[in-house]
Amino acid sequence: MFGTGLLKGLGVTFKHLVDTYKDDMQSTPARYQGSDDRGKGLKVIDQPVDQEGLLTIQYPEERRLLPERFRYIPMLIWDTETDEERCTACGICAKVCPPQCIWITRATDEAGKPVTRPQDFFIDATICMSCNYCVEFCPFDAIKMDHDAELASFERFPHLVYDKGELTVPLDYYAALWPTQYAEEQERRAQEAAEARAKEEAKAARATTKAVKKEEEEAPAPEAKLSRAEELKQKAMERARQRRAAQG
């Protein structure tokens, strides 16, 4: 019959209207259930999968609760447990980055020798394609994905080229943003540390038996090497602390 299409179309719209209205008449409409009310109309909405009626979210007053895995621009982790940055300037992230938007300078000690810390670390947010590879392949859990997606600025350069200061966040921030992954990671790290310790101890034990065996030969080398590495690490930590203090 002529006109049924029109009536049907209006019917669908009307049904949406009624659904939304019904929903709005509840003390807490379905779309606000389980949402985080920040006052003054600001809400973070965890949209339920069975929501009917209006699906629209009134951005920017209302925002979606982002899932843990949401990825945007990477951030660098400042390990508050050891009070140093985790990044060792190994450069893997710069290598795997598809648009090549990470660039890193490795720090050097007073003698000009490179150390395992980044002097500087840039990510060009205008080029980053949020692909997650840097995070996926970093062997030191030093770079993670931030959820902050509201980066708009009036100038493209240099505001959107982030340096190390802008990229670094404390571990707790990451732990709060990625609770599940953080828990898994901590477990793995603890396990790895335990394994490393066990290995170290076994090695030390072997070394002593060896030393006993070859007492007359007298080989002091491993001892000296260890302390040299220790020294470097101390220095790096010290500098990191200083830099952090300087950055406020």
Added chain:
Amino acid sequence: MSDIVAPTATMAGPLDVAGTLALVQEALPDAKPVSAGPTDYLEVAPDQLIEALQVLRDQGGCDLLSSITCTDYLSYQGRARAKDGPRFEVVYHLYSTAQGGDCVVLHVPVDDGEPLPTATPVYPGANLQEREVWDLYGLVFEGHPNLRRILLWDGFEGHPMRKDWHEAYYEEDQKPFRSRHPRADFARSEDKVPWGKNTRYPADWDPDDWQEPVTYVPVSQDPRHRNGTGDHLSTESVVVNLGPHHPSTHGVFRMVVRIEGETVIALEPDMGYLHRNHEKIGERNTWLMNMPFTDRLDYINSMSNNWGYALAVEKLMGLEVPERAEYLRVIMAELSRIVNHLWSIGFILNDLGALQTPALYAIEEREMILDLFESVSGARMMCNYLRFGGVHRDLPAGWAERARYVAHERLPRALDQLDDLLSGNEIVNTRGRGVGYLSAEQLISLSVTGPMIRAAGVPYDIRRCEPYGVYDRFDFDIPTLPHSDVYDRYYIRLLEARESVRIVQQALAGLPEGDILAGKGGYVFRPPEGEAYGRVEGPKGELGFYLVSDGKPNPYRYHIRAPSYINLNALAPMTVGYKVADAIVILGAIDIVLGEVDR
């Protein structure tokens, strides 16, 4: 509508590739069989190409010339090839839509400057692809009806896919670039040339007196064109631009149409506004780096794009994928097909003049699916979820339950509602039925794939005729419709979305436990030398990736057979003879995404 039947497809049995190649060899004793990794192909001299194609079409049953592309072997570093062979090889992939199965591959070696004959008389669908090869490689196809640049403009210097062509701000041939670590002496391109003079023009070319030759639109492609025959009011035809602004034409795309009154008498698609030479970027990238780039092709379907690429690389490397990962891939790809079909139905309505409201209703459910994508992969659209040998991450807690709710409750209801609302609608019927007709044979000869040919009654679906992943384990139909018009192209998408819902339901129910990634993982891949063509049934048609490896960490050749692009072959033949307003919806019913057309 219940009066339309949707029969289940049956295939005549897979194409006998070796036998078909033998047919060509019998006819052309000079053709040389070559084996390159997982692919066997025939090397044919340029002057024998047409004969070979004729044999394949007429005796071999290969009615679909799926892909034409080219490789420049200038800097090839593998050992499997003689160094002194011709520089270029043009590659043809052919399939049989009646039998399904694997492809027949032909290579035509040519030197720089050596012409080769056009395949358009045998397969009209070679049109756009040969123009692309001319544009990007500078190879001349003799006898091509319209050999002009297609993705680039006339003021572009050189042919950018040649290995010795370098872009402005060229840094290095292959990533990772050495300047990024550990000294970071990297400078942004913008800083090198603040007011960027990065354009070069061909030598004899002046931008100031260049005028776009609109005269190339022929006076008439239409046999029904009656201008000046005297039995009608004598009118003059005019050329009109539709586009290239965004909303009316699905992205930055232009149709140059010659109209007489309101009737389209000739049409030329004009594209390339989003061209970024994706394939050149792909050859600079490492194998893994390309994965997130494939997201940006057809940006509505990043999941199935990922799959196409992963499939081709896995073929090349001989990687097996764990079962759980296969299921996850199916779930993601089918959800993304539903998203795509909802969008495309919404857009067809948009193009019929029902601006935005139906489209927004159609994509309501899409939000729920994108939420699912986001919580598993971290992004709604640029998912970058697949890896070679599996997927990136396992499902988070509660995901499967949510997905089940969406697949069992929301999607069937939403699709029923769309069906109820649109299929009987007078406007959809009067504007859709009988508009944009092309016969199945014509569509196939124009290399069209996907929902368009299924709406013409051809049950050709790669998930059925050359099953990949675990598609052979699910119970689903390949719906077909008989009329090959805009209405059927709308309705087939609804039917296909329903089948996808069925597949998602089954895959969620049968999702096994286990690993999600095979192989060592890592970021350096060196597939053994050879070439592979991997294809998936993308929501828009056959999405294929043609890859050549020379055993190095970067792909030597990375080509995409983009269904949106190749389906545009049919745009002009489909539109001519209809009204201008129909042209919009005919384009809409092809369902293109310009990220993929222009690459």
